[in-house]
Every structure is written in structure tokens, then in C-alpha cells.
């Protein structure tokens with residue numbers, strides 16, 4: 283009977299331990315609420331236990347309540363123990379009877395033994411084992427047995443003989459079972475807490491790590507990544523996880539990463555490697571990736587743990603340093619080459635000048651060769667002058683003192699003159715030299731800097747002629763989208779790819795050796811580039827070695843506002859000019875000037891040759907300006923100008939001629955002319971020249 287009751291109590295106790303575990307899940311361990319709840323739960327269980335007691339006589343019964351309150355105190359401390367004991371005592375008082383005093387004593391006695399053991403455990407931190415639970419069970423029930431001595435003497439003997447075995451043998455065993463279940467729950471709970479804490483710790487490291495950290499499987503698929511990774515690549519975690527890491531790389535890095543994966547699969551680790559990743563925005567970053575294989579547990583497959591460091595800024599700075607170093611070395615090389623070059627470029631013409639001048643100064647010099655010597659001195663002088671001009675130009679550009687002078691000009695006319703200037707040189711080298719004007723004369727009136735256009739085109743043609751020994755040279759232009767596109771194309775030696783950018787650096791020449799066959803100081807293209815940049819223009823080259831080159835110049839197009847500007851005569855000129863004499867043997871030439879001048883209602887007269895011009899001046903005092911052709915029958919323009927200027931220096935003479943060399947020009951001014959125009963002459967050029975003469979008075 284007692285045994286059945288005990289089994290009943292034991293079942294309740296086991297149910298109780300599970301409920302205790304549940305409460306502890308719901309409320310945090312060691313919180314007062316948890317302790318109170320445990321006390322109430324164990325207290326209720328004492329009542330249940332008391333509902334099914336082993337009764338000796340009315341008011342004297344035995345049950346497992348001492349086990350319940352004892353275990354409660356042992357596991358949850360004095361607060362829970364006392365609450366459970368008070369509930370048990372309350373119910374026991376309610377039942378009353380002769381065993382009440384002993385009942386209360388044993389209940390609080392169990393609390394005491396529980397509490398003492400609780401304190402020992404707190405101090406020594408021992409773990410519950412079957413043995414120490416049994417010792418506790420035995421000790422607490424010895425106390426209970428001792429307290430049973432307070433049972434009224436009439437029942438004491440029978441009571442002790444009937445329940446001693448149960449209390450001393452079965453109660454300790456029940457205590458062991460209940461204690462073990464509770465201690466296992468306690469262990470599980472603390473294990474879970476340890477796991478949770480370690481998980482939290484791992485998460486915190488993962489989330490707060492100041493470097494991008496991620497894991498991939500052995501094929502490169504991203505399994506997990508931290509916020510730094512997301513920040514670097516700008517993809518959200520959803521967009522990154524599940525994708526293959528290789529998908530974030532440029533082509534070169536992809537190949538490298540495939541090798542790394544193979545190595546990781548074989549060896550489990552690799553040396554840090556540099557990769558280029560492409561962010562969501564399309565920008566790239568350069569990283570150093572460090573990766574190693576590992577697994578969470580031995581029974582789980584291996585994965586790859588990766589971290590990387592963004593070294594983009596470092597790399598850019600490194601490259602800049604390398605570039606700066608290369609530039610410094612290049613500049614040093616250029617300086618040496620320039621000094622050798624410039625010395626050669628100065629000495630060679632000086633040699634010519636001094637050599638031929640000393641030949642001329644010999645007493646018995648060969649008089650027949652006087653022209654040849656003089657020509658040699660002149661050409662050496664011009665070569666020296668070009669060099670000095672180039673040095674002056676480059677220093678003006680580099681000091682930032684280059685001024686842009688926008689004036690109205692007719693591009694067709696400017697290019698025709700440049701073309702004419704180079705034509706004979708090209709013919710001498712048997713080169714086909716062509717000019718393609720992309721726009722009509724009328725449309726080619728623009729505003730630009732004449733001197734820059736001339737310098738740039740002359741430098742390019744100079745080079746084309748210098749570096750082309752057979753084939754052709756072409757000069758062309760057209761207007762595209764508010765830009766003037768000028769091209770100089772040749773079939774010369776061409777430029778190697780590696781040199782195409784460098785040739786625009788000052789002093790740079792593809793062949794910088796002492797034995798080089800082309801003259802030049804390496805300044806022409808640097809001057810072109812400097813001047814064009816100042817005009818917001820560009821210069822580029824396409825070239826194939828051995829086949830030729832094409833230089834393309836782009837200048838912003840500033841069209842002249844009104845075409846009528848071509849025919850503007852300033853006030854002074856309008857007031858001064860009475861009649862203009864056109865000395866021109868060619869009818870078309872005369873008709874053209876007449877038409878252009880009549881736009882301003884200027885009266886004109888014609889002379890067919892120089893002599894007739896002189897006669898007309900003598901007879902017609904109203905003529906005060908002459909447009910004088912040079913090549914005319916009977917008397918040429920130079921002679922006629924000289925005679926007229928002798929007769930009346932106030933008469934203005936503008937020479938208009940097809941001769942364009944510097945010598946022709948000098949000769950014209952020596953004969954006394956006031957202005958000089960090279961055919962073809964646009965209306966704008968004619969009026970500009972007339973206006974200039976009267977402005978200068």
C-alpha cells in the first residue's frame with residue numbers, strides 16, 4: 283500500500299521536475315519571479331502529495347512533502363524552499379490532527395537540510411552525481427526520522443516501525459531520481475546558454491568585424507557575409523548570398539580565382555592574392571583576399587573562410603608613385619637628349635653660317651659661287667631662327683603667357699597660303715601634295731587665332747615632309763558639330779604605338795640617338811599641343827609604322843557673326859579714299875576687285891601694266907590708293923611702286939600677288955608698298971588690309 287502511494291508520489295514528482303524545467307524556460311534563471319514561481323509550483327505539489335498520504339491514524343499521516351520542499355530548496359535556494367514549505371505548512375495546518383506538530387517540523391527540517399546542502403554547493407560548486415544526491419537524500423531523511431521522535435508517544439513506536447524502511451530506503455532513492463532529472467535539466471539549460479552565448483559572440487564578431495568577412499563553399503558559392511562585405515560591394519546580403527563569388531570579379535581576376543579554388547580544394551589554404559572586384563555601381567576595387575578551408579564540426583563538409591582588404595587607394599598611390607618615378611626618369615633622359623640635340627641643332631647651322639661666311643671673306647674667293655654661299659648662310663640662319671622661335675614659343679606656353687588673339691579670317695585662304703608655301707618643297711621630294719577644303723570660301727569665314735593655326739599647321743606639314751620620302755601628303759579640313767577638324771596625312775615612316783603619346787612631350791623624338799637622320803629639336807608637337815590646349819582644342823595621331831601617319835587637330839568653331847563683316851570699310855578709310863587704281867593685267871582679277879570694291883561704292887580705275895599705272899597717277903590726281911599686281915607686262919609692280927612712291931609718297935600701294943615667299947614680301951616692302959596680299963584674296967582680307975593702312979596713319 284505504502285509502495286503504491288509512493289509510486290504515485292514519485293510520478294507527481296517527476297511531472298513536477300518537468301514543470302520546474304518549463305518555468306525556468308519561461309522565466310530567466312535566478313530572477314525573483316522564477317524563484318517565486320518555482321516555490322509556488324513545489325508548494326502546490328506538496329498539497330497534491332498530501333492528498334494521497336499513508337495514514338496511520340486520524341491526523342497522523344505520511345507523504346513525500348519533505349522530499350519536495352527539500353529538493354526545491356536544494357535546487358532553487360531558500361526563497362523557493364520557504365514558499366513551498368509555507369504552502370505545505372498551510373495545508374497541513376488546515377488538516378490539523380495529532381501529527382500536525384511533527385508534520386510542520388519535518389517540513390521546515392527538510393528546508394533546512396536542503397538549504398545547508400544548497401550553501402555547500404554554492405561554495406564548492408560541485409556537480410550533482412547519483413552518489414552525492416543519494417548522500418543528500420539519506421542525510422535529509424535521517425533528520426526527518428529524528429524529527430519523527432516528536433510524534434505523540436502513543437503512536438510513535440508503530441509509526442516508526444511502519445515507515446522507517448520507506449523513509450530511510452525509498453525516500454533517498456526518490457530524491458536521487460527527482461534530483462537527477464532536475465540536475466540534468468539544469469545542465470541542459472546551462473549548455474544551451476553556453477551555446478547561445480557563444481552564438482551571440484560569433485554573431486557579434488561577424489557583424490562588428492571591421493573587415494569584410496564571408497564564407498563560400500568549395501565551388502565559390504557565397505554562404506554568408508558580414509555587413510562590411512555588403513558595404514564594400516554595395517550589394518545587399520540577399521543579392522550576394524547564393525551567388526558565386528567569381529561573379530563579382532573582372533575577367534583577369536576570374537581566371538586567377540579559379541586557380542585559387544583548385545589550390546584550396548587540394549591544399550586547404552593559399553597565399554593572399556590580389557583581385558579586382560566590381561561593385562554594384564560598376565566601380566571597381568582592388569582587394570587582397572586571404573582564404574582558408576575549415577569546418578564547423580568534423581562531420582560537416584569543409585567550407586572556405588575568407589577575408590579581404592580594400593587596397594584600391596594604396597594601389598592608386600603606388601601606381602602614381604611608379605608613374606612619377608618613370609616621369610622623372612623620362613624627364614632626366616629627355617634633358618640629356620635635349621642638351622645633346624640642342625647643341626647639335628645650334629652648332630650645325632652656326633657651322634654653316636661661319637663656314638660660308640669665312641669662305642666669302644677669303645681674298646680670292648670663288649666669285650661664281652657667291653649666290654650659293656649666300657643661300658647657304660641664309661638657310662642656316664633661318665634654321666637657327668626657327669629653333670629660337672620654337673624655344674621662345676614653348677617657354678611662352680609653359681609660363682602660361684600665351685595669349686589667344688581671335689580675329690576674323692578666311693580659313694580657306696589661310697590654308698591655301700600654307701599649302702602654297704609647302705608645295706615647292708613637296709615637289710622637290712617628288713611627293714604628291716593635295717589640299718582638300720571641306721567648306722566653301724564663303725562658309726570658311728571664322729574667328730580664330732591666325733598665328734596659332736599657322737604655327738600648328740606649319741609644324742605638322744614640316745614633319746610630314748620631313749618624315750615622308752615617297753607617296754603623298756594631304757592637308758584637309760571640315761566643320762563637324764561646332765568644331766574645325768583639320769587633318770595632315772602622310773605616307774611616311776609612321777610612329778610606333780608605344781611612342782604615340784610621348785611625341786607630344788617637349789624634346790621627345792622617336793629616334794633620339796646621336797646618329798638619327800632627321801633634324802629637329804623635338805619641340806614642334808609640344809608647341810602644337812600647348813597652343814591648341816590654350817584654345818580648348820586637341821591634337822591626336824593615328825599611325826602605322828612604315829605606312830604613314832594622320833594628325834587630327836580639333837579647334838572649337840567660332841563662326842563670324844555676319845557675312846557683311848567682310849565688306850566693312852572703316853570711317854577713316856571711307857573719308858580718305860577718293861579713287862582706287864587697280865593695276866592688273868588679268869581680266870578676271872580686275873573684275874573681282876572691282877565688284878568687291880563697288881560694294882562700298884568706291885570709284886575704280888584700271889591700268890593693264892606698271893607703266894600705265896605710273897601714267898594714270900601723273901594724270902589723275904583723285905587716285906590715292908593702288909592695288910598693284912607684281913607680275914605685269916612692260917613694267918612690273920615693284921618698279922611701278924618705286925616710281926609712284928617717288929612721285930607722291932602719300933599715295934598708298936597695296937601689293938596683290940601670287941608670289942608668296944618671304945623674299946617676295948620683303949622685296950615688295952623694299953619698293954615702298956604699304957600692304958601686301960597673297961592671292962587668292964578674300965573680300966575680308968582686302969578690306970582688312972585697306973582698313974589697316976588708314977588706321978596706321
Ligand code: ADP
Nearest residue numbers: 745746749776785791792802803804805806807
Ligand atoms: P621634331 O620634328 O623637331 O623632332 P616634333 O615635336 O615636331 O619634333 O616631333 C616629335 C617626334 O614625333 C619626331 O621626332 C618624330 O619622331 C615624330 N613625328 C612627328 N611627326 C611625324 C610624322 N608625320 N611621321 C613620323 N613621325 C613623326
